[in-house]
Structure formats: structure tokens, C-alpha cells
Amino acid sequence: MIQRLDLRGMPAGTSVDYRAVVPRAPFDVDAAVEHVRPICDDVRKRGLDAVREATKRYDGVELEDVRVPVDALREALASLDDEVRSALEVSIDRLRRTCAAELESDVTTQIAPGATVERRIVPVERVGLYVPGGRAPLVSSVVMNVVPAQVAGVASIALSSPPGPDGRPHPTVLAACALLGVDEVYAVGGAQAIAMFAHGAGECRAVDLVTGPGNIYVVAAKRLLTAVVGIDAEAGPTEIAVLADAGADAAYVAVDLISQAEHDPHAASVLVTDSEALADRVDAELAHRLPQARHAERVETALSSEQSATVLVDDIDQGLDVVNAYGAEHLELQTADASALVARVRNAGAVFVGAYAPVSLGDYSAGSNHVLPTAGSARYSSGLSVRAFCKNMQVVSYDEAALREVGPGVVALAEAENLPSHGAAVSARIGGA
Known part of the structure; x- marks a missing residue:
């Protein structure tokens, strides 16, 4: 139901643009x-x-x-x-x-x-x-x-x-x-x-x-x-990325992938893991749970479309590189060392740490805001807060002595920019040409 992308076993020194690895839904x-x-x-x-x-x-x-x-x-x-x-x-x-x-x-x-x-x-x-x-x-x-x-x-x-x-x-x-x-x-x-x-x-x-x-x-x-x-912000379709190791609970991962797919046929659900066995267990859980979902058709469309995938990696370090490049709206860390790993996350709208912090908690009652950057914009923008x-407003207060101290420098810089009237606005106050 959900495609697999295998990034394991790349030759040493191989340069990969992980931003392009996991596709996103078309959003023109x-x-x-x-x-x-x-x-x-x-x-x-x-x-x-x-x-x-x-x-x-x-x-x-x-x-x-x-x-x-x-x-x-x-x-x-x-x-x-x-x-x-x-x-x-x-x-x-x-x-x-x-x-x-x-x-x-x-x-x-x-x-x-x-x-x-x-x-x-x-x-x-x-x-x-x-x-x-x-x-x-x-x-x-x-x-x-x-x-x-x-x-x-x-x-x-x-x-x-x-x-x-x-x-x-x-x-x-x-x-x-x-x-x-x-x-x-x-x-x-x-x-x-x-x-x-x-x-x-x-x-x-x-x-x-x-x-x-x-x-x-x-x-x-x-x-x-x-x-x-x-x-x-310009919010695109919702997305979840789950970084999980072999010890993650496959049922938890599956229900979280389904929860975001429930939003929209264009929603993205991405699992990044270094455990093929976990990926298999998650597939089995998805197959078991999908028919029970109230919005099964919508969920299946989202999970089976190009924007959703299970990404296999050699180790969690490579997995971190993938999720940092992807810059998910929601990122779950379901790994043994999730609390330590969170310090290495650079790009995500919100990070959910451990098995008992699902994205849907943040959607409602965590105390965080669920209006978050999508489509990779978490690399440079933040959620609603x-x-x-x-607004930040600058308020500048100078008395005459303070202006006299710095005024000659202002005049010099204005001349350097060929904006002499800028300098004249200072000179008129402190004397000079």
C-alpha cells in the first residue's frame, strides 16, 4: 500500500540530495x-x-x-x-x-x-x-x-x-x-x-x-x-514523518501514519527506519487497520500516493539526515534514544518525542500550536505563535551631545554613499557645512 524507497548501502562518499528523495504531493x-x-x-x-x-x-x-x-x-x-x-x-x-x-x-x-x-x-x-x-x-x-x-x-x-x-x-x-x-x-x-x-x-x-x-x-x-x-504562511497538504528504530511499536507507527492521512488525499505519511523488520510490521498493521478507518478511502489514497513512503536507511544517523532534509510539518521520534536525538533535529515544524507523544496530541491538547510550516518550509520558517x-519597533532617542559624538561619522558614511542630504540633516543640528 505504501511505497518503499531504499537508501541503504550507498558507496562511501556518495552525495545524495535527500530533499529530492521523498516526493511531495503536487500543489500548484x-x-x-x-x-x-x-x-x-x-x-x-x-x-x-x-x-x-x-x-x-x-x-x-x-x-x-x-x-x-x-x-x-x-x-x-x-x-x-x-x-x-x-x-x-x-x-x-x-x-x-x-x-x-x-x-x-x-x-x-x-x-x-x-x-x-x-x-x-x-x-x-x-x-x-x-x-x-x-x-x-x-x-x-x-x-x-x-x-x-x-x-x-x-x-x-x-x-x-x-x-x-x-x-x-x-x-x-x-x-x-x-x-x-x-x-x-x-x-x-x-x-x-x-x-x-x-x-x-x-x-x-x-x-x-x-x-x-x-x-x-x-x-x-x-x-x-x-x-x-x-x-x-502558505500552508500546503499536511505531512508526518516518523523516524523509528527496530524497537518502535509498529501499531503506534501505523496509527500515526493513518491519522495524518485522514486529513486529505494529498496528505503525506513518511516512515524513515533502519529496520526492514519494523517496516514489514508497519505494513501489516496498516493493512489490518485501514479497513477499520472511518475515512478509509481517503486514507488509502494518501498512503498509496507518491507523497507517502517508507524510507529504509542504514542507520539512525542517515535517517536524521533524511528527515532534516525533508523538513516535515510534524516529526515523530520513536527511537530508543529519542530524548537525546531531538537536539540533532534542525528542520521540523514540531517534534514529538517518544512513543507517548503522537502528533494528534499536538493537534489538540499538548499546549503546542498545530498551525505549522509545510512543504519543507520548516527549513526556514516557524509555526504560528x-x-x-x-511587531518589533525600534525607538531611537538621542540628545544633542550624543548626536555630536557620532554625527561626523554619519556625515562621512552619507558622503560615501553619495547621499549628501542625509549628512546635511545631521550637520544642520551639530554645525558644519
């Missing part, structure tokens, strides 16, 4: 940009009318008002299953604690007497949070987006999620919004939601930053509108 954002361009342009020109028309066309729902009434949020919370509410409260509390620990403080550096440079941490003023609602109502994404924004101190939060047949986002999504105190909620999905946030439409004022995962059309709209609004909702 450029082509999708051309599809969403007219939608985004229409929203820019016609505002709410364009949003409503796109919602009717793509979601099959005709709405007069795309904003969800506050009473509907309260009703959804009142009707929420007690066990789900309790689980949400735990998830919110744990994430809020880790977010609070991430908060940075203002820092002031005295460069010289009378000269200071302060780095101020300033929250983004208004954000638009997107919560997918296609194959699954991702209530957890409400938590993962809202909590860090609130902890960062964002003053104005709007959230949008696609409408169901009743014209509203899934009631669990609405309940989570109410639980978190978010009352500006819109029943809008897809590219039209991102355009609504970027340009403003109806009651929705334009935002400064858009965050949250979505399908390829959401990603394409983010790319198209980056000149208008800030974005967190408080920092995504904050």
Missing part, C-alpha cells in the same frame, strides 16, 4: 492564483456583494448577511457537548500557558550617554483568522489561531469559516468562538474570505494580518494578496 499554487484572481479583484471592487455571490457560487448558500449573529454563537456554546467543552477548555488553557511563556519584553539599550535604542514589542492591531470547514470542521484551529492572538494583545479579532447548508459555520466552531470571547465571526470561506479580510467588505473592516490554514485556493489568495495584507501577532 501558481495555477490556483489565476483561478482566485478574479474572485479577489471582484471583492476589492464590489465588496460584500461580491462576497455573497462567491459564497452562493462555491458553497451553494445564499446569504443576505455573512456575519454570524452573536446570539447564534451563544446558542452554539449552550448546546455544546459537555465533554467537548471540557476538552476545549483544557486545550485553551494549555496553549494559553505556553503562549504566555513566549511573550517577549521590550528591551532598551544605552548606546552611549544620552543615546538609547529601544526594541518595542507591539501587537498587530487587527487580524483575520481563517478556519477551514471542508472535510472536517476544524474547531481546534479556532483555538490555535485565537489564543496566541489574544495573548499577544491583538485588539481586534475577526474570524471566518465556510458556511454549511444552514448558512452558518459548523456549530462546534461557533461554540469555540463564543468560549474564547470572539464575537466577530463570518460565514465566508475560500478565496473570498481572504479577500474580504484584505480589502474589507460590509461589516468586516480590512485587517493587517491573516492567519490560518486552508485549501489551495485559500493559499493562492494569500499569495496573491501579500502586497495588501500580511500572512502567516505569539510572535506572529507582534
Whole structure:
């Protein structure tokens, strides 16, 4: 069901581009940009009318008002299953604690007497949070987006999620919004939601930053509108890599590979191991467990497609090279020395250490954030956090004596760059030509 790639026994000194070893699912954002361009342009020109028309066309729902009434949020919370509410409260509390620990403080550096440079941490003023609602109502994404924004101190939060047949986002999504105190909620999905946030439409004022995962059309709209609004990332299909040795529990590995494949037919599930015997046991577990999965067809498509594989390596050192090059959104370490090995991981959105830290724990209640870099972008970017909702602002304070001390150097550098008026702005204050 899942292909095998054998990297064992390579001659000494062989140079391998491990980034190219494990393929990823096709994800042509450029082509999708051309599809969403007219939608985004229409929203820019016609505002709410364009949003409503796109919602009717793509979601099959005709709405007069795309904003969800506050009473509907309260009703959804009142009707929420007690066990789900309790689980949400735990998830919110744990994430809020880790977010609070991430908060940075203002820092002031005295460069010289009378000269200071302060780095101020300033929250983004208004954000638009997107919560997918296609194959699954991702209530957890409400938590993962809202909590860090609130902890960062964002003053104005709007959230949008696609409408169901009743014209509203899934009631669990609405309940989570109410639980978190978010009352500006819109029943809008897809590219039209991102355009609504970027340009403003109806009651929705334009935002400064858009965050949250979505399908390829959401990603394409983010790319198209980056000149208008800030974005967190371009999230591709979800992915898991498991680095495991002979002692790993094959059942644990198999259920974790299945759990990510459940998201999407384009999801990637990758096992990297130095044990062919473990690979065989995992194959057997997958064959046994797949028919029992609620979304078996989707899972089988993902596991049998090109983006999923079992990669056989000579040893765990080579396995580390493979997973560091791959830069998975989620990386599990199911090895005897997992706690020591984690220090050698350079590229992953999040690392899950040991047999009892599955990715799905991080999806909900670990206290980590599940909005993570995909498609290898973990090599240079990070998951969603408080920092995504904050800006660093430099504040420069110099008195006359401090400017006189450094002024001649400023003038010299300005002349060196053939920008004499720059130097004149200093000379006018301290004397000179």
C-alpha cells in the first residue's frame, strides 16, 4: 500500500540530495492564483456583494448577511457537548500557558550617554483568522489561531469559516468562538474570505494580518494578496514523518501514519527506519487497520500516493539526515534514544518525542500550536505563535551631545554613499557645512 524507497548501502562518499528523495504531493499554487484572481479583484471592487455571490457560487448558500449573529454563537456554546467543552477548555488553557511563556519584553539599550535604542514589542492591531470547514470542521484551529492572538494583545479579532447548508459555520466552531470571547465571526470561506479580510467588505473592516490554514485556493489568495495584507504562511497538504528504530511499536507507527492521512488525499505519511523488520510490521498493521478507518478511502489514497513512503536507511544517523532534509510539518521520534536525538533535529515544524507523544496530541491538547510550516518550509520558517501577532519597533532617542559624538561619522558614511542630504540633516543640528 505504501511505497518503499531504499537508501541503504550507498558507496562511501556518495552525495545524495535527500530533499529530492521523498516526493511531495503536487500543489500548484501558481495555477490556483489565476483561478482566485478574479474572485479577489471582484471583492476589492464590489465588496460584500461580491462576497455573497462567491459564497452562493462555491458553497451553494445564499446569504443576505455573512456575519454570524452573536446570539447564534451563544446558542452554539449552550448546546455544546459537555465533554467537548471540557476538552476545549483544557486545550485553551494549555496553549494559553505556553503562549504566555513566549511573550517577549521590550528591551532598551544605552548606546552611549544620552543615546538609547529601544526594541518595542507591539501587537498587530487587527487580524483575520481563517478556519477551514471542508472535510472536517476544524474547531481546534479556532483555538490555535485565537489564543496566541489574544495573548499577544491583538485588539481586534475577526474570524471566518465556510458556511454549511444552514448558512452558518459548523456549530462546534461557533461554540469555540463564543468560549474564547470572539464575537466577530463570518460565514465566508475560500478565496473570498481572504479577500474580504484584505480589502474589507460590509461589516468586516480590512485587517493587517491573516492567519490560518486552508485549501489551495485559500493559499493562492494569500499569495496573491501579500502586497495588501500580511500572512502567516502558505500552508500546503499536511505531512508526518516518523523516524523509528527496530524497537518502535509498529501499531503506534501505523496509527500515526493513518491519522495524518485522514486529513486529505494529498496528505503525506513518511516512515524513515533502519529496520526492514519494523517496516514489514508497519505494513501489516496498516493493512489490518485501514479497513477499520472511518475515512478509509481517503486514507488509502494518501498512503498509496507518491507523497507517502517508507524510507529504509542504514542507520539512525542517515535517517536524521533524511528527515532534516525533508523538513516535515510534524516529526515523530520513536527511537530508543529519542530524548537525546531531538537536539540533532534542525528542520521540523514540531517534534514529538517518544512513543507517548503522537502528533494528534499536538493537534489538540499538548499546549503546542498545530498551525505549522509545510512543504519543507520548516527549513526556514516557524509555526504560528505569539510572535506572529507582534511587531518589533525600534525607538531611537538621542540628545544633542550624543548626536555630536557620532554625527561626523554619519556625515562621512552619507558622503560615501553619495547621499549628501542625509549628512546635511545631521550637520544642520551639530554645525558644519
